[in-house]
Amino acid sequence: MKRILLFILTNILVMVTIGIILSVFGVGSYINDRGGVDLGSLLIFSAIVGFTGAFISLAMSRWIAKKMMGVQVLNPNGHLSQGQREIVDMVHRLSRAAGLMHMPEVGIYPSDEVNAFATGPSKKRSLVAVSSGMLERMDARAVEGIIGHEVAHIANGDMVTMTLLQGVVNTFVVFLSRLAAWAVSRLVKEELAPVVHIIAVIIFQIAFSILGSLVVLAFSRYREFHADSGGAHLAGKDKMIHALQSLQRYSGRVADDQGAIATFKISGRKRMKLFSTHPDIEERIRRLQAS
Numbered sequence: 001m002k003r004i005l006l007f008i009l010t011n012i013l014v015m016v017t018i019g020i021i022l023s024v025f026g027v028g029s030y031i032n033d034r035g036g037v038d039l040g041s042l043l044i045f046s047a048i049v050g051f052t053g054a055f056i057s058l059a060m061s062r063w064i065a066k067k068m069m070g071v072q073v074l075n076p077n078g079h080l081s082q083g084q085r086e087i088v089d090m091v092h093r094l095s096r097a098a099g100l101m102h103m104p105e106v107g108i109y110p111s112d113e114v115n116a117f118a119t120g121p122s123k124k125r126s127l128v129a130v131s132s133g134m135l136e137r138m139d140a141r142a143v144e145g146i147i148g149h150e151v152a153h154i155a156n157g158d159m160v161t162m163t164l165l166q167g168v169v170n171t172f173v174v175f176l177s178r179l180a181a182w183a184v185s186r187l188v189k190e191e192l193a194p195v196v197h198i199i200a201v202i203i204f205q206i207a208f209s210i211l212g213s214l215v216v217l218a219f220s221r222y223r224e225f226h227a228d229s230g231g232a233h234l235a236g237k238d239k240m241i242h243a244l245q246s247l248q249r250y251s252g253r254v255a256d257d258q259g260a261i262a263t264f265k266i267s268g269r270k271r272m273k274l275f276s277t278h279p280d281i282e283e284r285i286r287r288l289q290a291s
Contacts (some may be wrong), residue, residue, distance in 0.1 A: 030178065037182050042175060050170025058163040062105075062120040062127050069117075071107035071129045083135065084108070087143075091128050094148050094234045098155035104128045114138065114250035118150035119159060126154045138246050144235045145243025152230025158223045165219055169212040177204035214274055221279045228284050229291065241288050248281045 030042035065071065074080060076088050091106045104118070104126040111131040120126030128150045134143065153159075181200035185193040232240040 037179060042178060043171075046171045046174035046178070047167075049174045050172075051167035053170050054163045054167040057166070058121045058159060061159060062125060065117070065119045065127065065129070066107070069109040069111075069129065071109045071127070073105050073107045073127075076103075076106070086140075087130065087135070087147075090144060090147055091151065094144075094151045095154070097234050098151050098230070100151070100155060102126075104151070104154055108132055108135070114247065116146050116150055118153045120154065121159065123154055123157065128154070137250060138243075141239045142243040142246040145231055145239035145241075146247070148233075148235030148240060149227050149231035149243070151234060152227040153223070156223070156226060156230060158227070161223075162216065162219060166216055169215055170209075173205060173208040173212050177201055177208050180204045217274070217277055220277045224278050225284065225287060228288055232288055232291070237288060237291075241285055244281050244285050244288070248285075 030038050030045055066073070074084050074088050076092070080088065087108070088106045092103050095103050100123055102124040104120070105128070107127060107129040109129050109131055112133045113131050114134045114137055116128070116130040116134060118126065118128045128147065130143070130147070134146070138146070178201055181197050181204055184200045185197035188196050228240060228244070231243070235243075
């Protein structure tokens with residue numbers, strides 16, 4: 001499961017932590033006096049925990065991405081090399097073309113992989129980061145296509161949409177995990193039931209979160225096609241196709257030890273389709289050529 005993005009992993013940890021704290025302090029109790037489950041109270045509790053976890057993860061996304069990837073943020077008003085200045089100017093130019101009112105932060109992260117990513121809690125607080133390996137190996141046309149793709153992610157509001165989707169998935173995860181935990185706790189002695197219930201909640205919540213992540217990963221694959229189309233509109237169709245063809249040649253230079261952030265990037269390693277953050281590049285190229 002290394003491919004599950006950092007957003008999902010952070011979300012699971014935050015959601016489990018919130019759920020445990022609320023359970024320990026008896027907040028949002030959904031077990032009635034007869035030992036049964038109040039489904040209405042449980043659904044409200046689940047929605048609060050689920051959406052809180054998703055929005056905390058969203059708020060932390062840019063900061064965590066910087067720390068995890070070692071991103072060097074480029075100050076547009078500071079002293080930059082010619083290459084760095086070209087990247088900043090390219091991001092800003094494409095961002096203005098996309099109608100963004102606030103320019104994303106621009107950064108470079110040290111990695112031999114050929115890739116780039118965009119993240120952030122909103123269009124006003126976004127980040128576009130490119131790898132040093134990509135800048136060393138790709139020509140200007142491919143770089144512009146890739147950056148156009150990442151800017152399109154920001155303009156499309158993909159992170160916010162993913163957060164809302166994750167909130168809905170979280171709600172069902174919390175609801176079903178507690179319902180299943182209650183059922184399990186009914187199978188043991190009464191004095192052991194509270195402990196079994198808490199342990200079962202944690203186990204079921206992690207298991208259901210992993211299953212729920214399949215929905216988020218499916219959306220991740222869908223949004224890549226949409227961002228390719230946006231990148232073609234911003235940078236030019238030929239440049240976007242050229243960028244994907246260039247990525248295809250360097251598919252072996254996609255970091256596998258940073259799998260948690262894979263869905264932020266423009267390209268990923270091939271995996272079983274259900275667990276893949278990105279569709280096949282061949283299919284992405286075919287769709288662009290046919291559009």
